[in-house]
Amino acid sequence: MCGLTHLIVFVSIFAAITLISEAQYILPIFKHEPSKQYYTLIYIGSATTSSPVNLLLDLGTNLTWLNCRNIKSLSSLRLVTCESYTCKFITGTTGCDGKICLYREPSPFLLTNHTVTKTDRVVQDKATIFTTENGVPPSIVSFRPFTFSCAVQSNLQGIASPISGVIGLCSGEHPFWRQVSSAFNVIPKFALCLPSSRVGKFYMGATSSFNTPLFGGNNPVPMTLTPLTLVSGKYLISVTSIYVDGIHLPVNPSLLEGGAKLSTVVPYTVLQTDIYDALAQSFTFNAARKGMSETTGHAPFKHCFEEGASGKNIDVSMMEIGLPGNGKEVKWRFQGANIVERVSETVICLAFVDGGNKPNEFMVIGTHQLQDYLIEFDFSTRRLAFSDPLSLHNTSCST
Structure with missing residues (x-):
């Protein structure tokens, strides 16, 4: 319920913004003050059983991973097989456990000479975010397949309790922003506006070429x-x-x-x-x-x-x-x-x-x-x- 409230507030704020650019795909950014960690909120799953999931923003992670037990219904999850192009594209030839595709990557909180790795099953489901274009108030849009991996709770060590995983934002082949860019055929770019308090903004597609009251009315911030x-x-x-x-x-x-x-x-x-x-x-x-x-x-x-x-x-x-x-x-x-x-x-x-x-x-x-x-x-x-x-x-x- 809290996640849904956050999204409703975020949509109402964005409804006042007038764009002068092509489509944007938008997510909110929240700051967890005690840990100084920044996270976003997306919905995963089908329309009737979608679940809000808080994900840590990480510029160093490629494939998004999360504790899939926080998803209300696992019925729409699809395992990625070793023989699939997706698995070979993500992991090469080494990421398999029998017929199941696995993904391994370092923790976002690496300690010197102490590399922690995650080895999790790669899955696909539907993701829901916001979009807006040509001054139209934000609306909900979904895309499938959204590829990510399922982590166990122990892998969340170091991550604040409201957060269920990590959203990949690195420059690799399968970060979240690239999956959005590919799904909606938009310019491969994204932008972050990290808030010191309250709610910030995460843009994909068109980002800096907009004109909003928030950023100076008819005189956008240079x-x-x-x-x-x-x-x-x-x-x-x-x-x-x-x-x-x-x-x-x-x-x-x-x-x-x-x-x-x-x-x-x-x-x-x-x-x-x-x-x-x-x-x-x-x-x-x-x-x-x-x-x-x-x-x-x-x-x-x-x-x-x-x-x-x-x-x-x-x-x-x-x-x-x-x-x-x-x-x-x-x-x-x-x-x-x-x-x-x-x-x-x-x-x-x-x-x-x-x-x-x-x-x-x-x-x-x-x-x-x-x-x-x-x-x-x-x-x-x-x-x-x-x-x-x-x-x-x-x-x-x-x-």
């Missing part, structure tokens, strides 16, 4: 383009430089060579130690100038400050990362609530995590930094588009 690199299912952007309050951060250029990974399961951006220390030093200097005193004991954060006479001022510093644009460097700006986390009435912390000297990626951009931006992944152009901070336009992803 979008900046940068190349999108796809490596083993990861989404990477090339960072050319880092700035704090317009001043170039002294970072060894070799640390920037691997690109920064985008993540929807890492709550706070993780930085290689040298990069983190340079950012923290600049942040600490600016905090001290504003009369803040440093305090400790607020894990996972290393640098926290009592606001003191400065009051509730979260605009301590502005961070920008330089990215390749159309023949010139473009900048992605993070400031205010995207830079700090308030941990008490009087204490704010630098909302970044020290990832050590030799992490797998020098920078993993987490959800705290991504929330309240519109971010589009366009596979027709291999580009990432990101908006201005929506706070600069007196709006947000939260509706």
